[in-house]
Amino acid sequence: MKRFLETGNFAITEGAILGGCRFFCGYPITPATELAEAMSLRLPQVNGVYLQAEDECAAMHLCIGASLGGMKSMTATSGPGFILYADPYGWALGCEAPMVVMNSGRVGPVSGITGAPGQGEFYLTRYPTQGGNFETITLAPNSAQECLKIIVEAFYLSERLRMPITVLGDQLLTDGMEDISVPENDDEMKEMGLRVWPRLYHKGPDFYPASDALDIPPVQMGYDTGALCSDWTPTVEGYDIEEVEEHHKHAYRLIYKVRNNPQLYEDFYEKKYMDDDPDLVVVSYGTPSRVVNTAVERARSEGLKVGALRLINLWPFPDRHFSRKTKYLVVELNWDGQLVREVQRAAPKDAEVKFLGCCGDLPTIPDLMETFTKMLKNQPLERKGWVLEAW
Amino acid sequence: MKDRLEIVASGFGGQGVVRLGQTLGEAAVKQGLRVTMLKSHGTEMRGGYVRSQVVLSQKAIDSPMCETPDVFLALSSSAYNRFKDTVPAEGIIVYDPAFVEEIDASLPCRQIAVPAKDIAVRNFKRPIFSNAVALGSLAKLLETMLEKNVVLESFLEVIPKYKDENRNAFEMGYETMNI
Structure with missing residues (x-):
């Protein structure tokens, strides 16, 4: 095991290589540029391929090609590039091509602020x-x-479910540096709780089964398999067709292979001080959750009954965490409020759901503490320097 | 050692603010500490604003934000004015008078001037070595936590060019700092 002071971009690169990634195609963009840079250095060292495409749309299409050729592939970008994945993302979902898509959020809309964190792509x-x-x-x-x-x-989920998986980070996560421990072999990976599994190959029909079944290996083109990959509805036999009933089967699979197998992703969350039915639950994800954790710890030391719920699995949205009628404060790196809408939807109708948004920087502990106190005392929340109507 | 030590360095792009934070972080990793280092910057490579925030601890670090920095290195007036009020009474501001022209005397914390740019220009004829001087002065301040030699060794790894000049500049900064 090696210990480094490195960026999240470096950790993602090493994680991808440990997970078997041998093809990366992207278009550099702050704050994911160092990820492309690290991939361009590391992949050739492990007999992998690094390609820089002419734009993000082409990059993800190339990843689909690599995936259908049997390689574990990945691309990475930030918000302005993620929006250009719109076309290939649909292809990857439709053709059931496994791959990993990394999005490191910065402040939007459009190019926004490159060197600051944002959560605008929830x-x-x-x-x-x-x-x-x-x-x-x-x-x-x-x-x-x-x-x-x-x-x-x-990577594991993308193969078991035959679909692209999005990993959502932010500028502080990918550009920020931390001490990290990187395993050097399978045994060390297992010791650190990282999954090790063989890459499976699909060698014959049924290519696109009309079921929610897991563990159907990804379609692989060539090798006499004869399966077709197009933007039309694929049939079980591996042809394409434009026909409603066949499309119903296809859509059923795309939706229910995920929904009917929540055991694969529903354990990705973290709870702190949540065992005693706290009076206020602070909900967040990504980097802001680290400030929230510190603030909640301080609140507890001051006798406030506050708990922290950090979501790691964002979609499918884990409604079950919000069944209790209590107060919820949602902390996000945007001013418009995105996650808060889902929490409002999932929480009981008479639960109190409030929003604390930041634009371009993390929330501060004094701001969080003040908001906790006000919510617990049923006082109205004021905004400093910016008034939001909706929340 | 404190439970959590926060160091902020801020100035213009091109001054080596990020490299400086990275060096302190590397040295801390070598000494078995837990480290986070955030860097924030504008679009420009040079001339824009830059800040690095380093947190050192013996335990896992939750918030990587330096809200009450123990040490704040200011390498521009705008950085000084933006973050001076975050430094608590027991904290220390280190500033380069070549970049920070006006000092707020009403602050409760200690403020130490380190003429890093002057030293660099006088001795090496190039301002580029001023971050090595600044780092040397911080190494003196942080001596109880980070070993000087480990900081210097990490610095020469982070910036593998001009090793002799950087080493000398570092030593000059170390000697300049009086605490």
Whole structure:
């Protein structure tokens, strides 16, 4: 095991390689540029391929090609590039091509602020492409060390479910540096709780079964398999077709292979001080959760009954965490409020759901403490320097 | 050792603020500490604002934010003005008077001037070595926590060029710091 002071981008690269990734194609963008840089250095060392495409759309299409050729593939970008994945993301979902898509959020909209963290793609990772009739999975780690594990897990999920998996981070996660421990072999991986599994290959029909079954290896082109990959509805036999009933079967699989197998992703969350039915639950994901954890610890030391719920699995949204009628405070790195909408939907109708948003920087502990206190005393929340109507 | 030590360095892009934070972080990793280091910056490579925030601890670190820095290195007036009020009474501000022209005398913390740019220009004829001087002065301040030689060794790894100049500049910064 080696110990480094390194960026989240480095941890993601090493995690991907440990997970078997041997093909990376992307288009550099802050704050994921160092990820492309690290991949361009590391992949050739492990007999992998690094390609820089002309843009993000081409990059993810190339990853689909590599995936259908039997390679574990990955691409990475930030918000302005993630939006260009819209077309290939749909292809990858439809053709059931496993791969990992990393999105490191910065402040939007459009190019926004490059060197500051944002969480503006919460919904975009649920609906990364057009057309509907699909389910997606998004995982959001909050430290460089956790990136290592989550990326490996994302590759695993992508193969078992035959679909792209999005890993959502932010600028502080990918550009920030931390001490990380990187395993050097399978035994060390297992010791550190990282999954080790063989790559499976699909050698024959049924290519696109109309079921929610897991463990159907990814379709692999060539090798006399004869399966077709197109933007039309695939049939069980591996042809394509434009026909409603066949499309119903296809859509059923794309939605229910995910929904009916929650055991694969539902354990990705972290709870702190949540065992005594806290009066206030602070909900967050990604880097802000680390400040929330510190603030909640301080609140507890001051006798406030506050708990922290950190979501790692964002989509499918884990409604079950919000069944209790209590107060919820949702902390996000945006001013418009995205995760808070889902919490409002999932929580009981008479639960109190409030929002604390930040734009370009993490929330501060004094701000969090003040908000906790006000919510617990049923006082109205004021905004400093910015007024939000809705929440 | 404190439970959690926070160090902020801020200035313009190109001054070596990120490398400086990285060096302290590397040294801490070598000494078995837990480390986080955040860097924030504008779009520009040079001239924009840059800040690095380093947290050192013996335990796992939750928040990587330096909200009450123990040490704040200010390498521009705007950085000084932006973060000076976050430094608590027991904290220390280290500033380079070549970049920070006006000092707020009402602050409760100690403020130490380190003429890093002057030393660099005088001795090496190039301001680029001023971050080595600044780092040397921080190494003196942090001596109870990070061994000086480990900091210097990490610095020469992080910046593998101009080793002799960087080593000398580092030593000059170390000698300049009076505490």
